[in-house]
Amino acid sequence: MNKPHRDTLYLENAEILSHEAFAGEQFILRIVAPECATKAQPGSFVHLQCDPLQPMRRPISIMRVSPEEGWVDLLYKRVGTGTTLLSRRQPGESISLLGPIGQPFRPDPSRTKPLLIGGGVGMPPMVFLAESLYQERKKQPFVILGSEVPFPFNPQPSQLLLPELPADVIATMPLMDDWGIPCRLASQQDFAGCFQGYVTELARHWLTSLNEQTRGEVEIFSCGPHPMLEAVAELAAEFDLPCQVSLEEFMACGVGGCAGCVVEVQTAKGPVMKRVCVDGPVFEASKVF
Template sequence: MTTTHKPHRGTIFLEDAEVVAQEAFEANQFILKLKAPKCAAAAKPGSFVHLSCDESLPMRRPLSIMRVDAQRGVIEVLYKIVGPGLQLLSAKRAGDRISTLGPIGNGFVPHPQRPRALLVGGGVGIPPMVFLTEALRQSNDADWKPLVLMGSEVPFPFRARPSTILLPGMPDGAIACMPMLEEWGVPSRLATLAGYPGCFDGYVTDLAAAWLGSLDRGALAEVEMFACGPTVMLKAAAAVAKRFDIPCQVSLEEFMACAVGGCAGCAVKVMTPDGPAMKRVCVDGPVFEAQAVFGD
């Protein structure tokens, strides 16, 4: 009997990770740092971990990886409390242990011929954009020029400040940025409908469209969009990419039971060269071509 090799086998690790630190932010948001050396060594932008929140809960929770320090063996995740599982996770403190399964999933694949990477994150879709930004900064296969746009209707999990990086094509008044990205020399802008100072008044996808609309044909030919966030935001991002005729990769958010491809509970319809097919978000994704998921 022959067996078919599964590309994710041998790349997902189960670790008894140690909590290094956990920091609380407004609106029940937390940044959790875990010492998980195997996961940290193998993680790619767009991959995620499946965490056991507490011994009393059999079901794990999938959380996107925001940053990785491979040398220290540390990963960071950002999450917002939704339900009892993440409530229990928020009670973990330095020195506690958390069963960690990861890294899981196929991540983003930037193309050097399109070095103007437009990264669009909404809410808890922000972490993969930070991870991808850091990876592009460390890559030398192109002269990467990332632009990060973030949207949130609750306070951002950082103290926003006015950007000092000039960014042509931005709407008047859109000056708020993420300080960490600013320190990296990467331009960023924030969007919200909540009226936070310095933010674009509208959806983050509208902000992306405004910037794209300021570019000429030559500049647009160098742009590739990457997006993560709620499904309605991803659908809007796909529409913006189609409007400006640029490629777009989206990271989908779905409920997951096993997160390793066994239960198929996270399957979504994706258009393939052979026609429509059901693909598992956990191991076939979470990153897909936008038009394959949201195209007409």
Template sequence: MSLKSHRNTILVEEAKILAHDTYKSDQYVLWVSAPEIAALATPGSFAHIQCDSSLPMRRPISIMRADPKQGWLEFFYKAVGTGTQLLAKKAVGETISLMGPIGQPFQLDSKYPRPLLLGGGVGIPPMIFLADLLRHNIYYKPLVLMGSEIPFPFQQKPSQYIVSGLPSEVIGAMPLLENWKVPNRLASFQGYPGCYEGYVTDLARFWLTSLSAPQRQEVALYACGPHPMLAATAKLANEFNLPCQVSLEEFMACGVGGCAGCTVKVHTEQGPAMKRVCVDGPVFDARFVFT
């Protein structure tokens, strides 16, 4: 994928902040009006955000939701460095510069009507975006599993949907997904009520083991999160012989493929190659990244 192939699809837009909510552990949900980017955004894509006029380097943040009709975007991020700490100070009514949407999105395959979505920490947003897409297609029956070692950026609630194959005491769920009628469960080592005590990939294994062989043949894995979680997800996919796509997290400078500062080594059918996470990814076939 060349930078030229993204011409006319990566836009720069001044976005007005509509809401900016704060959660525990320096977590934020940012809601902005950006109709041009919202019209093109897809699950797995991100925006390169100018956090403050005093900081020329932009920061890549995954898109959590997009409404092309109403023209808004929603982001979830954690303030961990200078850029995101400056972004956290932005108030409703202010404008910020967005560049996007950037990146290759998740690809659905009708051969696998049971998508299993795994999100960890700040890797949760792309899974929300993907679930939003899937809920509008009755052919797919997604299950979303999310893990975090800090408080979730929402008030969890007991799920109203039974998920066969999961421990009966694991009932913690995200209200937004519940409202969408998308089955989901939470995992953590922090002892949060209703959450699975362990890694989100262990919860996924628990569910996959409960399926019959024909049911497992309908499953495809989609994941975003920290590198160790993605490696465990790839191992899980290999264990059960499942297709798997992962969205990588990487430090980025330009965000549009020009600087090649976010390259990772992947294994293609033609042999080893260096790929840019920003425009060649961030979504890759897990087989090519983890061997």
């Protein structure tokens, strides 16, 4: 049974369509959740009951949706009791989902070259945003994805050449090539075709290659571990570029009631405490770092 809340938040009993395991304790879960699939926007997340034996839900970012077919894709990493129980769930089983939750990314219509930077389990919102921009066909994003464990997809040499980058930096996420979106991968694990270093180092290389006018059309979006987001915020400030980040915080209720995920946000009236779950997870980088 679906229960609408605030016109955008739904409680659904979602059927598991597929559940794929990847190296590095990573999993991609596809579930049937038509209300969530229809309402979700890039940056949204769901609050998932991992198992009936584990009442405390887990927040997981949305990676892809199909409003037409009603499915939602979630990427997560097995790190504790909840996600371990979740990793055992099988296709055909039902799983309780609350979502979509949170404030989405809001691209500036005047900036035509979005730079998307995702790290680890922060990659899903960047994939969702990239697909949304591809469907709108109004902007030409560049996507950088980083991981220190094998990527949860099979990297392949990109057919979309980027002469401003080193010739050996050629690995991409296959979906990005399918969408015609330039994408490069970064890691410090010597993965073939990847940039050997941090995502921010690759981003700086790309930004430096642009002329001043083109760089003025760039807007940065990012999701990943806290230290990475701090570095992305510093990079945005260095190049005087707007930047939106999606924060990852521990959550209990996921709907703003417990205030367990608050962060300090700078405003014109001074610092205030904001809830990552409903006031975020997307914030302007300069307001939180």
